[in-house]
Amino acid sequence: MKTDEKLMMRALAGETLTTPPVWMMRQAGRYLPEYKATRAEAGDFLSLCYNPDLATEVTLQPIRRYGFDAAILFADILLVPQALGADLWFETGEGPRLSTIQSKADFNKLGNPEDVHETLSPIYQTIRNLREALPKETALIGFAGAPWTVATYMIAGRGTPDQAPALALMKEHPAVFDALMDKITDATIEYLIQQIKAGAEVIKLFDSWAGALTGFQFPKYITRPAAKIASVLREEQPHVRLIGFPRGATPDGYVNFVRETDVDCVAIDGSIDAQWAADNLQTETCVQGNLDQRLLVAGGDKLVSETKRIVETLSHGPHIFNLGHGITPDADPKNVEIMIKAIRG
């Protein structure tokens, strides 16, 4: 099978398909007992990310169980800050912790973008393993966090509800903030080019906190860095397909993002109405989304009717079925089967 015969690659090339390809954000994760077992074997989450054999295994688990049309590399967006020299650890039950960036002195301690590969080379090995191991019909997605989202964690040293520390640095030390954004952008380009060379066919850029930026900040710090990353990747690796995810953007923000970045696909979050996306985004590009991930906890008739509504609403143009955000640890693995049956019939 040639790469362009995969359902996922056909949708990304702009084809309207009778049945959309399907995969899920966080499809390798704690809702799966087999994931928890492999994570326990690795010891902790970061050891799992940096162990190519075990990271390959957890990437494949949801493919074996459900036959998704795409596998997403098992890694994390916070490996790039770590490769730039930030301290990174995960507090059990709480989430990530990093050393913070509050000043020019903190920024100056970071390494160079072209030196990230020493830390990140196990990730490239995971991708090479996956290209060997994946079924021929399954596309392989690599990814990185978008600069703004990565910056919010580097500045605050953790996830924050409103991204206030990053917004404060932007206002109070704009030169440090801009230099940090540029460094993350360059490191992300370095990282993604190596992912593509190792065998990633698709790259997804996660801007999970895009919704915190308004007015002029959105084009400057969401759209522009994504457009830069997209244009360099395309120049160096013309066959790559790109998915952008400016989560929480306003409808105008989504339109601006699609026009200016020219991504092959835009992922929409749960706040975006599927019919609006069909009318305003799918006319320009492939749309990925956007089932409410909470329905995979609750299940029932609503799961089936919502899945079918999204498939039908987005059936007149290129569509990749996915969730509005990542599947949660309390989701029932059986509900994923019900969702897939509702999509594929």
Ligand SMILES: Cc1c2[nH]c(c1CCC(=O)O)Cc1[nH]c(c(CCC(=O)O)c1C)Cc1[nH]c(c(CCC(=O)O)c1C)Cc1[nH]c(c(C)c1CCC(=O)O)C2
């Ligand atoms: C913001 C963000 C992060 N990581 C990621 C994002 C962007 C997407 C989003 O908005 O969810 C992206 C990510 N993280 C992970 C993947 C792997 C691929 C996949 O989607 O299956 C991907 C694509 C694994 C992970 N990343 C993490 C886990 C859970 C770790 C565990 O096993 O305990 C997994 C499977 C940990 C993580 N990593 C991050 C946080 C805030 C946390 C803690 C919260 C949580 O536990 O869900 C940062």
